[in-house]
Amino acid sequence: MNLMRIMTSAALSALLLFMTACGSGSSNNNGTGAGTGSKESASSTEGAAKAGTSAAPVPIDYGLYCGKECQEALTLKASPDSIKGKVGFAVASLTFPYGAALKSRTEEAAKKYFPNMELLVGDGQNDPSVQTSIVDDFISKGVQVLIINAVEKDALVPAVERAVKAGIKVISVDRTVNTKVLTTIKANDLDLGMNAGQSLVTLLNGKGNVVELQGSPSASPTIDRHKGFTDAIAGSPDIKVIASQHANYDQAQGLKVMEDLLQRFPKGQIDAVYTHADMMTMGALQAIKAAGRQNEIKLISIDGMQTTFDAISDGEIAGTAVYPVIAPMNVIAAAKALVGEPMPEFIKLESPVVTKENVAKYNGTTY
Template sequence: MKLKTAIRSAATIVAAAAVAAYALNASADDKIVIGFSQSTLNHPWRVAQTEGNKKYAAEHYPDVKLIVTDGQNNASKQTSDVEALMAQGIKVLMISPLTSQALTPVVKEAMNHGIKVVTLDRRVNTPVTSHVGPEDLPIGRQAGELIAKKLNGKGQIVELGGTAGASVAIDRDKGFREAISKYPGIKVIAFQNCDFLREPAMKFMEDQIQRFKPGEINAVYAHNDEMALGAIQALEAAGRLKDVVVVGIDGQNNAIQSVADGKLTATFIYPFVAPEGIQTAYKVAKGESVPKDIKLQSTMITKDNASQYIGKGF
């Protein structure tokens, strides 16, 4: 433990020295260096967020050097990424943290070194310059109310969680549980965090199909579309999709099409914070005042309005 603390302290000193050296040697001709620490690039929503911000920066901010890192779904890797970005003299850190608690120390470190921090979609447990993203609690509540309505207030639900400890997963679960708590006849009979990935969700759903007989699973609430689509694959293969309500979140194009086709009951457009992320980071870098919390709007998509959104996702 003492060795880890010493290593961490040494890394902090090196990062601080690098930041100071960069500030001392910077000239008026230098580009504004913005770091973007992405939690993972193993998911289409994350790729859309990253590429959207990169493209906007390239097209609109010729005075910006944007450095992007991939945390590879590993909190330790993402922490190291942020420390490396600090050592490269970034003026602003954009970060979508894998989990809140694990990334809090390094974000706090960046703020203490005078680096402005803009969190995207996921939060940390320390004050930052600005947070940009949709609100997950209301989405969770809407999903819960929709499922309760579809089940007429009575039924059994399988919940597919996101990444344990991620603020979005925590809030999507909390809002959902708040909504269904008003219906004594509704019960969550199985829950597992599947990291927002299709394959683990499909495998877990296959296990639940073996565990529960036909008619014993009435709904599936997935924290994102990839997991919802995995659940649909498992249910379809077992011939059990017809009588099961399935709800996802994100609004990716194949999910919207699935809603239109009558397989997925609903999804929610979940803005991927592009270009709002880089726009906010640029304003901060230029010394402009920005709100502490920038809320982006989400939209529920059901079969009633799915045709309006086909091809408008990601």
């Protein structure tokens, strides 16, 4: 009996040892037991993620200057990640801070919102012939949409018309082109000039001598910002524009023109300066401070650069009418054009006047 129990116990022990060995061998053949199970599970999850729907598109932030009507016009019905195609962007010039900001913001928006959009960018170098060559190059490369920030409204007409004839949808931004395009997106330059002019009338209590620093002679913003300003002050006969000269949207030229004007009109003869762009304003401010006349002359500008906001906060500049950077609005319009969604012929951006009273609201919203 005892022998039987000993034999039975030995048999059971041998069987248990054999089963344990089989289990260990099976785990070793598959790799590392539980580790192998985890690896397979991770692989399955990854495959399911790849097979499933893609990550939700990033919500589009239109910014402070694209109001209700603007957002309605640019609402995209198609899914952003479904947007595919080649878009050419012809920038007027990267020399100016606005052009540089427009390029970088456009590239950022395309990458952020439309990962499958191919964006080509060309610098017109503020030269119509250079920009014409860029447009022709885009045509040869088969872009489906052309975004153009034209150097001059008339000089670029032939190139834009060639693009349209080639079946390319054209979107003009910042500056208009004197031919039919799909849509134009910008703040209204007449409004900018008008807003700046009305602000100046208030600043001077309807009376004073003003000098005007204009932009480039043939650029559409120059023409409209001048007209808007003259319309705004037309009802104030005691405000006299005693000089108006071009400084071509350039700080160095703004400095030189203002130095000449300060020589021409001695102390007490200039009450305010209106310029078509903050870059020229900065040059004018430099000349005014060097002449020690900053307490005598008030400055009203257009553009809304952050450096101008800082100068407004410091009391060196009275105000500026904001001309927003047209991104991501331009890229959204290109996306809509690629999928054939309709847009109005003109999409207007907001152009508020920023002064010391409201500058805190707009800090960090421009460039």
